[in-house]
Amino acid sequence: MTSLSHSFRIDHFLSATLTAVAFALLALSGASLKAEPPELLPLKQQYEKLTFERVQTAYDAGLKTLNDRYLEAIDRTMASSRSKGDLEAVLALGGEKSLVLDKKPLPEIDGDTKPAVATLRKVYHEQLKTLEQQRDTNLKTILTPYLERLKALETSLTKADRVDQAKEVMVYRSGLASADVAVVPQTINGGEVINSLGMKFIPVKGTTVHFCIHETRRQDYAAFAADVSDVNAAWKTFSVERTAAGHEDDHPVVHVSWEDAVRFCEWLSKKEGKKYRLPTDKEWSYAVGCGNSEKWTKSATPESLNNKVAEYPWGKKYLPASAVRFGNVGDRSYISKYPNNPFLETYDDGFVSTAPVMKFDPNENGLYDMCGNVWEWVADYWNESKAEHVLRGGGWTSSSSTSLMSSHRIKMGEEAVQYYRSYGFRVVLEGP
Structure with a gap:
């Protein structure tokens, strides 16, 4: 059996560690790194190592080991329940196993949890808690001498009139010292x-x-809006003809402008002590898969490259094969609610409006929803006039052959409506 993914592992870990630390690392944003002393970097690298x-x-x-044993325990209990003809238990245990195999966190036990699952899950949570406590103890052992070295650096820089x-060092050190537990490095095997x-x-x-x-996601943006007082509230409740869009935590946030997206990245940079931003137009092209086919000259702009490569995320033909589920677009499900709009007649993704992120298969680069769900703001302007994003x-x-093309761009000027039912964004991270 394979263990749960890193995302499941980190979900448990973040609740006890990174959230407590992140808000204290304001001085490490991309905007504040200008004052960061070069002596700090090797200390941080050693700590992370x-x-x-x-x-x-x-x-x-x-x-x-814990995850492998849990899956084995589920299989044993399912076999026993099956031999007794206990269908309810078999179905509940099958659902529990699916959560594990789908790399989703196991919820707390409540009144709806079936007895066969509750017994196993209780043991799992107890063992997980013990594992996390040992991890936190190990982290604190490393943190104490690290804080002492940071304090020594802070003192020497002050004496040198820097x-x-x-x-910068003081704010960083104070944030670590005030946290309940130490922060673990966020980079994991494979460069993830x-x-x-919980953004991966x-x-x-x-x-x-x-x-x-x-x-x-909406849940990511909600954390930003809760921490920043003057965020435009257009994203909170949005519907089209009484159909909600971007309305659940795991759906992409919609009705956000380019400026909103940039501010989110700036906030996240301060929160995490890393440089987050919108992708450039060129980066986005490579991410979707058409970057090598576009001509990236020094004078190239989104306008000059628009629609120049006739490729789609699923291939070169406009209409995908019926078995291909590439993303959430205007299709038969969409037209069931909006009968007067154009739609992709050969396709049905099952969603009237937005879909949960990562609902469809990723592309060759491992990225989800690079076609459909929401239009994504990029960093570039449309052309050299810098009047349109x-x-x-x-x-x-x-749904059109043009709008679904990988090389297609749309422009939106400052004077136009930037808050739209299908406008969202994706974030990139520099130099993790």
Whole structure:
């Protein structure tokens, strides 16, 4: 049996660690890194190396064993229940196994939890708690001498009259010291990064950044809006003809402008102590798979490259094979609610409006929803006039041969309506 994914592992870990630390790391944002002393970087790298080698590795091994044993216990209990003809228990245990195999966290036991599942899950949570407590103890052992070294650096910088840089170290050190537990490095095997919001980032060929594998979710944006007082509230409740869009936590947030998306990235950078931003138009092209086919000259702009490569995420033909489920677009389910709109007659994704992120298969780069669900803001302007911003990827209302093309872009000017039912965004991470 394989263990649960890193995302499941980190979900449990983040609740006890990264969330407590992240808000204290404000001085490490992309905007504030100008004052960061060069002496701090090797200290951070050594700390991350130690926590990975002495804490993360042990925790990974322990969790893998726990998950493997849990799956085996489910199988044994299912076999016993099947032999007794207990259909209810078999179905409940099958659902529990699906949660594990689908890499989803196991919820707490409540009144709806079937007895056969509750017995197993109780033991699992108890063993997981013990594993996490040992991990936290190991982290704190490493943190104490690290804080002492940070304090020594802060003192030496102050004596050298490098006060601004000393303040950077002080804020960083204070944030770590005030947290309940130490922070573990976010980079894991294979170059994946998972932040305190549970957003997973992976490297993409042709770029120097890590892409979030999914579009920014409503739950991600809600954390931003809860922490920043003047966020435009247009995203909170949005519906089209009494049909909600972007309305559940795991759906992509909609009705956000380019400026909203940029502010989210700036906030997340401060929160995490890393540089998050919107992808460039070129990065987005490589992520979707048409970057190598486009002509990236020095004078190239989104306008000049628009629709120049006639490719789709599923191939070169406009109409995909009926078995292909590439994403959430304007299709037969969509037209059932909006009968007067154009739609893709040969396709049915099962969603009237937005769909949960990662509901469909990822592309060759491991990224989800690069076609459909929501249009995604990118960093570039439409052309050198810098009057209009750019979106890529199509949305849940898109259906035409042009709008679903991988090389297609749309432009949106400052004076136009930027808050739209299918406008969202995806985040990239620099130099994790």
